[in-house]
Amino acid sequence: MTRLKARLLEKIQEHRPRTQRLNKEFGDVVIDQVTISQALGGARDIHALVTDISYLDYQEGIRFRGKNIPETFAALPTAPGGEYPTVESFWYFLLTGEVPTKEDTEELVADFQIRGQVPSYVFDVIRALPKDSHPMVMLSAAVLSMQKDSKFAAAYHGMKKNDYWDPMFEDASDLVARLPQIAAFIYRYKYKNGDIIAPKPGLDMGANFAHMMGIAKPYDDVARMYFILHSDHESGNVSAHTTHLVASALSDAYYSFSAGLNGLAGPLHGLANQEVLDWILSFQKQLNGAEPTEENVKKALWDTLNSGHVIPGYGHAILRKTDPRYTAQMEFCQKHLPTDPLFKLVNMIYHVAPGVLTEQGKTKNPWPNVDAQSGVIQWYYGLREYDFYTVLFGVGRGLGVLANITWDRALSYPLERPKSVTTAMLEEWAAKGGRK
Template structure:
């Protein structure tokens, strides 16, 4: 039997062997996607790391939409961001300390923590050469493979004691910016024929500034670029235990696998377009709309085109407006509110005021268009999510789309490691093993000669 035909035949069997009637999910009370009937998440664990709030459960049943809130160790992220802004300080390192330890550091602790982080940023020569050898078309894949490679350089890679977990966590948080910057420069060299730049991180710079320095070189970024990148890292650092990648890290950690295997699994989850790649989709959509809509201030023209998009008559005909809606947030995404104000400052510095005003109008009209289009079919209020503005600021900073999702990982590694530590030390202390009910038919074995 020819190989191509056999592959075709096997793929055809999927049409029947993988089909499960939707009615069976209702019959057996299966929570598809670990979602309840009201679309809230199924409670599968407890955490003290982060909290995502977008609705209240009513005593009589159902959900009540409320303004969104995000908490890191009980601290409102909006308060964290505004507090840092008032003191005119960068805060990603402080946020990492908070998530790992459970409290905000004092001045001396913060200085020491930064020194530990910055000294851990460089890669040894062999690790750097391994990244060069791992050239490919996707930086997330290079990041995942590089993390697995770090296992070989760790003197105690399988040790899950608290001290060792903290050490590994700090080293991963420190090394992610370096790995991502190197991976992009190698990709740029191999795919675009550009000069290869491997800039060593500077121990006098923050993680955010080091990343821009390693990506763009000295004097090619502004103070505001650093501030906004630092803010986006803070806003993406954690999102509770239930988001897909963090849950992946917790599931794998519950088996007591090593840190590098668990984090690589989280990277694989985040790479998925339904999770970490949404900001790229927003940027691509925004570029299209800048051309498709002639008058960026004409509400009627904008509404008409958005309606076509929802009807699958325009753009990529997916029926989606990217950056609208969220699994938890209903009235507002607090991350989007914070980032929107910084995006306004960025637009003023870069001369992108018209583009920003257009994006802001799209924000307003897209939510209204979506709500109107869904009508009685919609089960909750929707809002613009953080992806609607993060892609805009990354683009304004001059960062390539290839690093948009890796930047998400560069921030979320803080939350991943904090949740891993909690899972291994203070959670249920059981391997996460949910049940799947088999709904296939039982069949007898048929001898080979009779098939």
């Protein structure tokens, strides 16, 4: 048993009594109320999910196991020759809430080298799809194809409920380790004439992904940063909630994560990053080579709003300030690509757009989210096939959602089954001023 798995078991055994006591002794304590607008508005802001992996604060942004983004980057062991933590150390941290030692991290990097060997049939599945299929279709199909080898599915019959977490952990770890190679294969197969680059032994996940993509340093740090920043965002977003929902039926990690990826592919979720970059490139053309200034950017933003369109990448369902994930990427750009024309435009939009949106008065949050910055970095390092960007998002998102469903199994969370009401019921309660 690896250090991570042994420590995770200790954590699970410590945590189970807390959940059991809350359910048994305090199950009737009211923690929220539901309004008609919440029932009709996608269950927005209803506190009805539990996760200890991450928490999204309205002002602070995401916290991973209690640490904000700068604290997370500072605490975790950095990759050899890199500026950012290894993805493996972050996986350890998400699962246990503890910062791994150098030895813990080295063991996990070695463990992922073994787990990361992708079965050959997965590549056959990708090749069998039409080459003009969206890369997210390829990723989802590749993940689903591995279900036949699920350790949870094989062990389910006759296994004790308290032991469900073990094979789920194994499936989740296998999936996390394999996702970078599958993603790189999709990219090279679809966009580089099938010129596949094999993984290189001895590299951590970020470095190996950069190697398999064929992109030189510091793209290894870009990969580490990107996967960590996109890993988790509470349980209520579409990809996380879908993965959790499917797993609550005791579906294995492959069924569950494939479903989550399908949700991530929606234009209101993960697909938004490619739409933002497409808009920024069009914006750049509108300037006709002119240096971005407050004046010309402000005019172009108002032209966008007055034509009935939104400013992509601005606003967030929860946050009421600049997304710290945006800030983390902006700081990378300021260090590594400060004079890049596209970054200069994005940076000017950042300085101008909040004021324009505030003046317009139609948004609760005029600040940028993670999508407003992420595509610029990929574009700069030569990854310009932006319909692939959601695949990158998917690799990172796997870390958070797979850690979550491992803990869901460990704590024996039940099948998720909300109750529905009819429109007539809502109308009746609206007339009475509430449900009485």
